[in-house]
Amino acid sequence: MPDCQWDVHLAEGSPLGESTGRQPGTAGFSPRPLEDRLASAWAAKGRARAAPLLALAGDVADPAPVEHRRVDDTGQWPFGRFMVAWLDASAAPRLVRHLPDEAFFLRLLTTAYQPVLSQRPDLAGLLRDDSRFEVSITNDVLQIQLRGLEDGYSMIRHHALMLFSATLWLDEPRRAQWLELYDGLLGYVSERPGGRPGPDELARVEASAFADFVALRADSLDEAGAGALLADPALTANVTGYLLYAGAAIALLWRQYRQLAPDERARWQREQLAELYRRPDYLRQEWMTP
Numbered sequence: 645m646p647d648c649q650w651d652v653h654l655a656e657g658s659p660l661g662e663s664t665g666r667q668p669g670t671a672g673f674s675p676r677p678l679e680d681r682l683a684s685a686w687a688a689k690g691r692a693r694a695a696p697l698l699a700l701a702g703d704v705a706d707p708a709p710v711e712h713r714r715v716d717d718t719g720q721w722p723f724g725r726f727m728v729a730w731l732d733a734s735a736a737p738r739l740v741r742h743l744p745d746e747a748f749f750l751r752l753l754t755t756a757y758q759p760v761l762s763q764r765p766d767l768a769g770l771l772r773d774d775s776r777f778e779v780s781i782t783n784d785v786l787q788i789q790l791r792g793l794e795d796g797y798s799m800i801r802h803h804a805l806m807l808f809s810a811t812l813w814l815d816e817p818r819r820a821q822w823l824e825l826y827d828g829l830l831g832y833v834s835e836r837p838g839g840r841p842g843p844d845e846l847a848r849v850e851a852s853a854f855a856d857f858v859a860l861r862a863d864s865l866d867e868a869g870a871g872a873l874l875a876d877p878a879l880t881a882n883v884t885g886y887l888l889y890a891g892a893a894i895a896l897l898w899r900q901y902r903q904l905a906p907d908e909r910a911r912w913q914r915e916q917l918a919e920l921y922r923r924p925d926y927l928r929q930e931w932m933t934p
Contacts, residue, residue, distance in 0.1 A: 695707075720741075753887055853882045
């Protein structure tokens, strides 16, 4: 997925606010508004934690002031409730725009992660608190200060580095719990009959998910329509498949990182950011290695 897909700025009156004519369903879900003080604290945390990584990133680094902005107007949500946060580099300071809540997204993650959560119900609390919303904001604070690919950016492979970095920034015990959950996802994907899907299938799943972000966007905007999507897993199967593989890709990085001595980790981060992140085949070989 090209990096420009994440650099979205919508003007007032955007056609994205228009209805597709599909009738919303009737099943409900419960939005959980995010307090602005939390979003502000997470944006500040992202800026502070990103600074050492930007120093390692060499020519890939593009440091700049970054702020967050909550977007309440559903007409300005580029992928409806399917994407919690998105980048806007069209202004100064650069902005990480985000939804008012992540309830819908957490429900999608719960479905995608069910193979592991069914075996590890002790990890289910991760999908009921704000820790994943924090990662949504802090990882974007890092990404908006890096030069990505013009073409060939994968939201499963490349973006795993952003999400992994932000997961490391979580406070304990959530940090360890999220990493354990991601590790379980990788184990599940690897141990299924046929093992991990090949790169072509991985790309197909990602493209199908983003196509559904657009096709199902209008249905996700109100509570009734979003609830109907959540009530029928077949409607969001492409999306939950994408989320499953994206979580597994984070674990690939975690398995590399945890094997390193503490004094080797800065070197590893420098290599990932300054050399590997801008390659179209980033993490592809690791994905195919048992």
